[in-house]
Amino acid sequence: MYRRRSQSRSTGLFLILCAAMLLLAMLSEQSWAAGARGVAKSALAPLESTMTQVADRVDRLTAVFGDVSSLRAENQRLKAADEALRRQVVELDAAAKENATLRQALDFERSFGHRMVAAQVVGRGPDGFSRTLQIDRGTADGVQPGMIVTTGAGLLGRVREAGPHGAIVQTLGDPQSRVNVFLSRSGLQGTVTGGPAALRLDIEHSLGMTASSGEWALTSGVGGGYPRGLVVGELASITHRPSSTSDQAVIAWVNDPGATSLVLVITDFVPS
Amino acid sequence: MNRLAGAVLILATILVQVTWAPRLTIAGVFPNLALVAVIAATWTYGVRAGMAWACVAGLMLDLTAPGPLGPHAVALLAGAYLTGFWIRNVDPDSVLHPMLAVAASSAAYCFIVVAADDTLGLPVPPLDVALQLLVAASFYNAVLMPVGLVLLRRRQATPMISASSA
Numbered sequence: 001m002y003r004r005r006s007q008s009r010s011t012g013l014f015l016i017l018c019a020a021m022l023l024l025a026m027l028s029e030q031s032w033a034a035g036a037r038g039v040a041k042s043a044l045a046p047l048e049s050t051m052t053q054v055a056d057r058v059d060r061l062t063a064v065f066g067d068v069s070s071l072r073a074e075n076q077r078l079k080a081a082d083e084a085l086r087r088q089v090v091e092l093d094a095a096a097k098e099n100a101t102l103r104q105a106l107d108f109e110r111s112f113g114h115r116m117v118a119a120q121v122v123g124r125g126p127d128g129f130s131r132t133l134q135i136d137r138g139t140a141d142g143v144q145p146g147m148i149v150t151t152g153a154g155l156l157g158r159v160r161e162a163g164p165h166g167a168i169v170q171t172l173g174d175p176q177s178r179v180n181v182f183l184s185r186s187g188l189q190g191t192v193t194g195g196p197a198a199l200r201l202d203i204e205h206s207l208g209m210t211a212s213s214g215e216w217a218l219t220s221g222v223g224g225g226y227p228r229g230l231v232v233g234e235l236a237s238i239t240h241r242p243s244s245t246s247d248q249a250v251i252a253w254v255n256d257p258g259a260t261s262l263v264l265v266i267t268d269f270v271p272s
Numbered sequence: 273m274n275r276l277a278g279a280v281l282i283l284a285t286i287l288v289q290v291t292w293a294p295r296l297t298i299a300g301v302f303p304n305l306a307l308v309a310v311i312a313a314t315w316t317y318g319v320r321a322g323m324a325w326a327c328v329a330g331l332m333l334d335l336t337a338p339g340p341l342g343p344h345a346v347a348l349l350a351g352a353y354l355t356g357f358w359i360r361n362v363d364p365d366s367v368l369h370p371m372l373a374v375a376a377s378s379a380a381y382c383f384i385v386v387a388a389d390d391t392l393g394l395p396v397p398p399l400d401v402a403l404q405l406l407v408a409a410s411f412y413n414a415v416l417m418p419v420g421l422v423l424l425r426r427r428q429a430t431p432m433i434s435a436s437s438a
Contacts, residue, residue: 123291
């Protein structure tokens, strides 16, 4: 008897709390509540920043066996240098393919001379379903929703929400992110989609041209969502599908959101 | 005072989850410490206390995720409520049952979060990927459950949030 009463009381409480949370979700989704929501979301950013620093220190302390820590730092430095050099090679390679008229039309300066705000990654999405990052810059620093986020290696994602002193970045790893790209050697066009393990690329067929492993994928600027010329990744493997209108490829993304600590927000590019 | 200590503990758990836990990613998922804490609290202090933990932890998770405030709280509430049923019908001292409860709650949590994201127009993974993540998350959280229970049971002498019976 007592058990049944207790169960119905729990059910009542559960229903009331669920209703309250759904009401809160509906209210906080309204446009007039966006400011308050942004303030609330950026309130945790300083704590997350402190926690990230503590976690980094703990990581360093635990890496005491042998020279693991120094080797890791050296490896990271070399990796960063390698990525920067490879990006330069790819960009130069791609730029060489453009004739002067195209270069003028694409506004080279706009593609490579953007104004940027550097931000630190202070947290990640709360579960495996949201491939997001939290950064410590917000509207007070000129960061707005929709802005493009990169690292020194290449494209990382887009600002989804921004509060005064923090923002949430949706990375390319998000399953619904779409980026139009072109390939550095063949010039073929395609669309990169996100995924938990790797980025996937659908390459449109073109007469006499085939994509090959090792080619680089750069943003094409088609659709106006991203500026042209940002490195996305390298073609790791390709599945040719002669009976289809496109081939499928796996992209080795130049960024690892799990290891990224510093990002750049492009503040003067407005996605159309 | 106990409620304050509980809130601080939940905050610390959330901060660890969004800063440190992603370094432990396996098969695309990392530990959902908030869910493990809520289920451990439900198992230790009762379903009503568990639901209180779920609301607080869920709202904090919502602060770290894109979209409105509320979906993660509903997902954790469902986990606590489901665990409430479990507790009433099994031996509460068993180690296996809390693990199964957290695995089932992980599945409910994943389903609610994906459904909420889909309803709100936020990015959701394709079905096969979502199922893969669901299975991996359920297994991962189940493995961590005994640790969460041991930690909370050590504090059981001084319950943090008004512990009501299930």
